[in-house]
Each structure stands twice: as C-alpha cells, then as structure tokens.
Amino acid sequence: MIFFLLPLLAMFAESVYQPTKGWVVHRYLEFFRQRLSRTVYVRSLLMGFSVTFVALLIGYPAAMAVVSVKNDSLRSLLMTLLVFPLMTNPVARTFSWHAVLGREGLINNLLLTLKFTDSPVRLLYTRGAVFIGLLQLFLPLMVISLTSALENLPKDVPLAARSLGASAFNLFTRIYLPLTSEGIVTGCTLVFTGCITAYVTPAVLGGSRVLMLSTLLYQKASITLDWTMATVIAVIMFLSTVAVNTLSRAISTIGVKK
C-alpha cells in the first residue's frame, strides 16, 4: 500500500510546490482560465449529469422488471447478462460501437438504405458517441444498485399502499422513490464518478475531437509533456470525485434521519 499512497501524496505535493520552480499554485488558476481546459471540465461534468440521468431513467424500470421476475433461472440469467458487460475487455466493448456508428456501420447503412441521407453521417468522434458508450458502460452498475435496493423493499408495502387506494403515480413517488433512495444515490454516484474519470470510452469514441478530462490529462502527460498541468488535472479529477462521494453520503444520511 505504501507503493500506492506515497506516489499519490508526492503527486499532490508536487502540484502545489516544486523544488526547482517554487510554488506553482497558479497552474490551478491557469486550468480554469484557459478556454480549452475549462470547456473540457464543463463538458465532462455535463456528460456525467446527462449519462447519470438517462441511466436512472432507463435503469429504474429495468431494475423493477428484473425484481418482478419470479422464475429463478430466468432471473439469474438476467443478472448474468447485467454482469457480463462489466467483465468484458473495455477496448473490445467500446470498439463494438465502431461497427454501429462507423461510416459503414449499422446506422449509416440504415440511413442510406432508407434514403434519409445521401452520404454517410459522421457519428463517431461526437459527443453523442461518447454519451452512448458511457451509457452502455454504466447502465449495468445503475441497474445492479437499484435491483438490490428494490429487493430490500418489503413486498407487502406496495401492496398495502395499493389496497389503500394509492394511484400508480402516488405509489411511485410516495413508496418506491423514498424507500429506494439509498440505492438511487449509490447508483448515481457510481455512474457520475465513473463518467468523469473513464478513459477508454472518450478515447475510442471521442478522440481528440471530443476531449474529456481523462483524455486531456493523457494528452498533457504524454504528448505535450506538460507534467505540472497533467498533475493539476489529476488533482482536480480526484477532488471532483471526492466531492461527489461526500455529497452523496450527506444526502443519504439526511434521508436516513428523516
């Protein structure tokens, strides 16, 4: 563990003070003053929000469907299907989208055949491509978190609510949402922090056209060799994930107190 924490502390120290250059705190200001890095940071956060939102929107009913399956073998098959993408080589998984979104991929061939367009549309290396890739990557995490939350929900509570005349809408907002809030917070935290730190998906589907925090970090570190800036980005990335984690813990403790 010394091998892990020591380098980390050394890196944090270095992003603030360097023996040869003195204090370098101004590089943090530079990160937010430069348009490129600011755009990339905002883009990463927005991407995180939108992927989390859509994952929750699709994942919640999907998890309800998984939980409602009574047949044990069908249910374990579904769980296997959910776990399987998480275990797959990330480059292989992400590259699969090239066959869907590429110039001669599924969507372009479909559009051409249906005469919606005369020439192939550029779908790869767009924000949409990164979005769908991240959604594929993190949907399983969301569904799995929500499934375990829904499983812990006592079966007779929704039944009781319904027998007392609760409408479907009320049942959802008054029973399901509050009782599974912890699972929702966990799922959203996992997906959001995953989105702002993932490397393979933005690298393979966004390239240098759609830079994200992680791809910018790598560019600084290995192409422009601006080590201080790379370190600054790494620290900002780390602090952002810590902030999200702290925030979500605060939210779930408030939920418990209620």
Add this chain to the structure above:
Amino acid sequence: MTQSKWLVFSLVVALSIMLGPFLIIFFASFEPSSTLRFPPTGFTLSWFKKVIGMSMFQKSLLLSLRIALLASFLSLLLGVPTAYATSRYDFKGKRLIELISTSPSIVPGMVAGLALLRFFVLLRIFSIETTLLIGHTAIVLPYAIRSTLASLVNLPISVEEAAQSLGANPIKSFFLVVLPNIKVGMISAFIMTFIISFNEVPVSLFLSGPGVNTLPIVMMTYMEYYYNPSIAALSTLLIGLTLVIVLIAQKLLGISKFV
C-alpha cells in the same frame, strides 16, 4: 398490465444498449473486405487467422496474462491476512488499514496511473514489468480484501475456537479450518481480480513502456493506425472468452458472489 409492459420494454432497451454492439461486432468480424462494415458483405475467417498470428498481440496477451495471474496471486497473499486481521481482531490503526485498503477503488485509475508513473518510472527503481505488477496489485487488492472479508464474516468465530480448544494452535486452525471454509470467497476473489487486472487500462497506459505493453494498450495503439476488421475479430474473441469465464463462474459460485 400496461405498467408491466413498460417495465419489460425498458429492460429490453437497457439490455440492447449494453449487449447489442457485441452482436454487431461479432458479425462485422467476418467481413471479407478491409473496412469495418455492418451488415457484412460476405464471410471470411481470415481476420481471426491474422489477429491470432500477429506477434504484437501474442506478446502483449502473454504479458497481460502473466501480470493478471501474479497480481491476483499477490493480492490474495496480502489480502487474506489483512481481511482476517480486520475481521477477527480489534487493534489500533484498524480504521486506517480499512481506509487504506479501500483507497485504490476511490482514486480514479487515471490519477493513480499518473502518480505511479511519476514515482516509479522517473525514479527508475524497477523494470517496467515489475512496475506494472505493483500498480495492478494495488488496483486489485481492495477487491481481494472485500471478497474474502465477506466470506470471513459468514464464518462464525466459534468454529475456530472449537478447533483451538481441541488442541490446534492459531496457525494450524487458520490453515486447516479457516482457509478451507473461505475457499469459495477466495476463488471468486481470484477470478474477480484476474478479470480486473486483465482489463485494466488507465494504470497500464502510464506504466507501459517501449515493447512492454498490455493487450488493451496494444489494441488501442493499433486502432489509431489501422482501421480494419482485425480489431473486430480480436474483440469478438475477447468477448467470447469473457462469456465463457462468466458462465463458468456462475456455474461454480453463483452469480451473487460477483455483484
């Protein structure tokens, strides 16, 4: 009834976003021409032959397997005693150990990779392969600890106490009683850590060096220069391999162990 139809519909949408591309890349890897295309215009196995025969992929596959095996082994070697100590004894600094042993899963891979690179490669203490191994072990260790801890918690202390009251010393009871009982947890920890290490990108990205690259890194570099169905064929092989591992793991341990 319409309500449950909506639920099933969203499950289908979720599964097709997650798994649909896998099916499409599977068919695209049989494309005879040299562009990545779906639907394919014919059928050939030549991309599979090509990709299996390429020495850069063979070399990096062997490196990835070596690192994944060693990192899983090391993480169990370090993780099982740590998990045992935290589950059985109360001591000063226990909270700290718990925090430290879970920290690699809180620190983003890119951040860890950069930190390790600056520390090891620039100081040049170890060879590239050793540095990769250290980085991977640090990444997978928390998973090894968590997995074995879960099965240790399920093993009542009274079992050990019984063994010791019958004359076994603590070391003997650990090896003869505790270890066999947490076998399932250890196997699932091994499979889990192996897969995580084998698929790891961000740390390897920074720690790989000239001629010493793990498979995912070589794939990403190759994709930058060549755009033909060979990566599709390789992806199909890797996806198929994962499917086999997941199915075996499920048969052996039950999928609940993984989630």
